[in-house]
Structures are given as structure tokens and as C-alpha cells.
Amino acid sequence: MAIKVIEINKSVYADSxxxxxxxxxxxKEQGTCLLNLMASPGAGKTTLLLKTIENLSSYCIxxxxxxxxxxxxxxxxQAAGVQSIQVHTGGECAMxxxxxxxxxxxxxxxxxxxVFLENVGNLVCPAExxxxxxxxxxxxxxxxxxxxxxxxxxxxxxxxxxVITKTDARAFFNFDDEAVCERIHQLNPSAEIFFVxxxxxxxxxxxxxxxxxxxxx
Amino acid sequence: MAIKVIEINKSVYADSxxxxxxxxxxxKEQGTCLLNLMASPGAGKTTLLLKTIENLSSYCIxxxxxxxxxxxxxxxxQAAGVQSIQVHTGGECAMxxxxxxxxxxxxxxxxxxxVFLENVGNLVCPAExxxxxxxxxxxxxxxxxxxxxxxxxxxxxxxxxxVITKTDARAFFNFDDEAVCERIHQLNPSAEIFFVxxxxxxxxxxxxxxxxxxxxx
Numbered sequence: 001m002a003i004k005v006i007e008i009n010k011s012v013y014a015d016s017x018x019x020x021x022x023x024x025x026x027x028k029e030q031g032t033c034l035l036n037l038m039a040s041p042g043a044g045k046t047t048l049l050l051k052t053i054e055n056l057s058s059y060c061i062x063x064x065x066x067x068x069x070x071x072x073x074x075x076x077x078q079a080a081g082v083q084s085i086q087v088h089t090g091g092e093c094a095m096x097x098x099x100x101x102x103x104x105x106x107x108x109x110x111x112x113x114x115v116f117l118e119n120v121g122n123l124v125c126p127a128e129x130x131x132x133x134x135x136x137x138x139x140x141x142x143x144x145x146x147x148x149x150x151x152x153x154x155x156x157x158x159x160x161x162x163v164i165t166k167t168d169a170r171a172f173f174n175f176d177d178e179a180v181c182e183r184i185h186q187l188n189p190s191a192e193i194f195f196v197x198x199x200x201x202x203x204x205x206x207x208x209x210x211x212x213x214x215x216x217x
Numbered sequence: 218m219a220i221k222v223i224e225i226n227k228s229v230y231a232d233s234x235x236x237x238x239x240x241x242x243x244x245k246e247q248g249t250c251l252l253n254l255m256a257s258p259g260a261g262k263t264t265l266l267l268k269t270i271e272n273l274s275s276y277c278i279x280x281x282x283x284x285x286x287x288x289x290x291x292x293x294x295q296a297a298g299v300q301s302i303q304v305h306t307g308g309e310c311a312m313x314x315x316x317x318x319x320x321x322x323x324x325x326x327x328x329x330x331x332v333f334l335e336n337v338g339n340l341v342c343p344a345e346x347x348x349x350x351x352x353x354x355x356x357x358x359x360x361x362x363x364x365x366x367x368x369x370x371x372x373x374x375x376x377x378x379x380v381i382t383k384t385d386a387r388a389f390f391n392f393d394d395e396a397v398c399e400r401i402h403q404l405n406p407s408a409e410i411f412f413v414x415x416x417x418x419x420x421x422x423x424x425x426x427x428x429x430x431x432x433x434x
Binding site: 040041042067068069070072073091093120121122123124125128141143144145147148150151152153154166169172173 | 257258259284285286287289290308310337338339340341342345358360361362364365367368369370371383386389390
């Protein structure tokens with residue numbers, strides 16, 4: 001089956017806050033939770049998604065892959081049998097409420113319990129946009145370093161949870177678990193933090209439990 | 218010594234192309250090469266800079282550290298005795314020509330052979346800006362994956378060179394050197410590509426040779 005690719009119209013809706021709220025409300029009414037997943041390029045978003053969806057196999061889950069170009073992630077998901085569409089942002093560095101609405105209009109979410117938006121790989125711009133998600137999650141991979149909350153504070157302030165990924169590489173990269181938690185909680189005391197390795201399965205269960213608790217079903 | 222921190226005025230200059238050209242011309246006349254270093258968060262820009270400056274110790278080199286917030290990178294450079302300033306972009310996801318001019322106005326570059334601009338960690342926005350540099354370099358770290366040129370093509374199109382960093386982690390992350398070169402050269406046939414590990418020293422010599430060849434001295 002060919003990958004469905006949406007080329008986004010960049011025109012911004014007049015009232016993006018209203019639009020985001022409408023999206024949130026409409027999805028909630030139909031019982032679909034929208035989870036906005038944000039991170040740097042290569043932090044492991046797609047790999048985490050694949051493992052998460054496998055773990056939550058009793059739920060109907062779809063993925064909207066947002067990228068500047070290419071469809072490599074949507075191809076990976078489709079190969080794993082995940083219902084997904086590819087959104088091309090036309091150069092934009094993040095999804096916004098209008099772009100998300102356009103994508104949702106093309107994606108049949110009516111039977112879905114959960115939709116992941118895999119945002120453009122970027123630790124800056126996506127933090128500034130309310131796309132209409134019910135929950136926001138940032139991934140930070142161990143190779144990126146434990147100092148990133150200091151340098152990209154907004155991302156860690158706006159999210160409900162942070163997943164530290166590639167934890168199997170912890171020793172290799174001299175990553176300080178305690179320091180990263182302290183830095184995140186200084187910015188965002190209520191942020192839940194999960195340490196996950198998609199490779200070894202470490203922490204996957206707690207992360208999936210958190211996702212499950214946030215569904216409307 | 219306290220770190221010099223420049224809080225950037227976001228007002229954009231009317232003619233940014235003209236401003237970038239003026240910066241380029243002015244620096245060239247005084248014999249200073251400006252090199253714009255761009256990459257995702259945590260790709261290893263600061264670590265590569267420290268090793269590069271150590272290797273090129275016969276030259277006078279300065280660094281402008283651009284970050285959304287915090288001064289951790291400038292502190293690392295200053296601790297190593299490198300002449301540096303910290304630029305805070307006020308939330309902006311990349312440096313532009315006007316911001317670079319403001320930073321240069323505060324940084325005494327008159328005796329410098331080379332100034333590195335360590336741009337905000339971001340694989341999207343910095344690619345769109347001509348800051349007035351003589352050369353543009355993208356770093357891509359092995360843990361990010363060899364598919365990134367497919368997903369962030371503009372960055373790999375606009376640069377003169379690409380440094381693949383953290384190559385000591387190559388086996389751990391199943392990174393395909395040949396595939397990444399092919400993807401980069403498809404976008405940018407003349408891009409020079411270097412494989413460097415700041416940890417083991419692999420490839421550092423060739424990368425530093427390239428930097429040396431691009432100086433005006």
C-alpha cells in the first residue's frame with residue numbers, strides 16, 4: 001500500500017489557540033487521545049513509537065509522521081503494520097494547530113484510541129506550538145547529553161512527560177541520570193520522567209503504563 | 218573572568234543579504250575567516266571545537282556560542298582558555314545576519330584568524346539563514362542515524378562540508394558510512410565529508426587540514 005503523504009498548506013489559521021482547543025475537544029469526544037511527541041533529530045522517536053505500539057497492542061493506534069521531507073519513518077511504521085500518514089511541512093520547523101488540523105482531516109481517526117503526532121525533529125520550534133494535543137512528551141536521547149534542559153528550557157517546561165531514550169548507551173556517553181532529572185524538575189516540577197531503552201526494553205513498561213493512563217478508554 | 222553574554226535584539230535588518238555580504242567582506246579584509254557550525258542538539262559541536270582549536274594552536278581562534286539560554290558551552294570553552302562570547306538568541310531557533318552582526322560588534326575579532334559561530338542546536342532553521350560566514354559546516358552525529366540527510370535535506374545542501382561526529386560509536390549504532398555519503402552527495406555533490414571522533418582522534422587531522430585551507434592567512 002502506498003504511503004499517504006499530506007503536503008501541508010502553510011497558511012496559518014487566524015486563531016490558532018481556538019483551533020487547537022477545537023481539535024482537542026473534537027478528538028476527546030470521539031475518544032481519541034492525541035499525543036504530541038517532540039525531540040531532536042535522531043533521538044529515537046520512531047523506534048520508541050514502534051515498541052510502544054507493540055506493547056499497547058490491545059488499543060487502536062495511529063501515527064502522523066511530520067517531516068520536512070521524505071517518508072522514511074512512515075515507511076518503517078507501515079512495514080510494521082501501523083496505521084500512519086506522512087505529513088510534509090513544506091520546510092516548516094514544527095507542526096502548528098492549522099497543519100495538525102489539515103493532517104487530521106486526511107487521517108481517519110474515528111476508530112482510534114490514540115494518535116501519536118511524531119513532530120519534526122527539533123528541540124526549539126515544536127515547543128512553541130499548541131497543536132491541539134492532550135498530552136505533550138519530549139524525548140531526550142542519552143547521546144545528546146544531560147545538559148540539554150539547560151539549553152532548551154522551553155521544551156522541558158511545556159511537556160507532561162520526558163522520555164530519556166537510548167539508555168543502553170548510558171555508560172558509553174557518561175550520562176548523569178540524577179543531574180538530568182534535577183534539571184528537568186527545576187523547569188517543570190510535575191514532569192514525569194521515564195528512562196527507556198527500546199533496544200533492551202528497559203523502562204518500556206512504565207512509559208507504556210503512563211500512556212495507557214492518559215487514554216480516554 | 219566572567220563570560221561575556223550578549224542578549225540579542227531580535228529586530229531584523231531590512232536587507233539581510235546585504236548585511237551578510239558586508240559582514241563577509243569586512244571580516245575577509247581584516248583576515249578573519251567566519252565559519253558557521255550547525256547541527257542538532259548534542260551532536261558534539263563544542264567538543265569538536267575544543268579539539269579543533271587545540272589542533273590549530275598556531276592560529277588565533279575565537280568562538281561565538283549561540284544558544285537560546287544558558288552559557289554552559291561558553292564556560293567549557295573559557296575553561297579551556299578559548300576566547301569566546303555567549304550569544305542568547307531570545308528564543309530564536311537560529312542566528313541570522315543581523316544577530317551575527319550584533320554579536321560581532323561586541324566581540325573583538327581584529328586579531329583573529331578564525332571565528333567559529335556555534336549556531337543554535339537545530340537541523341532546520343540555521344540552514345535557512347546567511348549569517349555572513351565564509352564557510353558553512355554541518356555536523357551529524359552517529360547516534361542520530363545515517364538517514365538524516367533524507368529528512369533534513371536543506372542543511373546538507375547549503376553546507377561546504379559535513380563532519381560525521383562520534384564515529385567511535387559507529388558499531389554501537391549500526392551507522393552506514395557509505396549510505397550517509399551517498400545521501401549527502403546526492404544533495405550536494407561537492408560537499409566534503411569528514412568522519413571524526415573527538416574521543417579517539419580519528420579523522421581530526423583531515424578535518425583540521427580543511428579548516429586550515431580555508432583561512433585567509
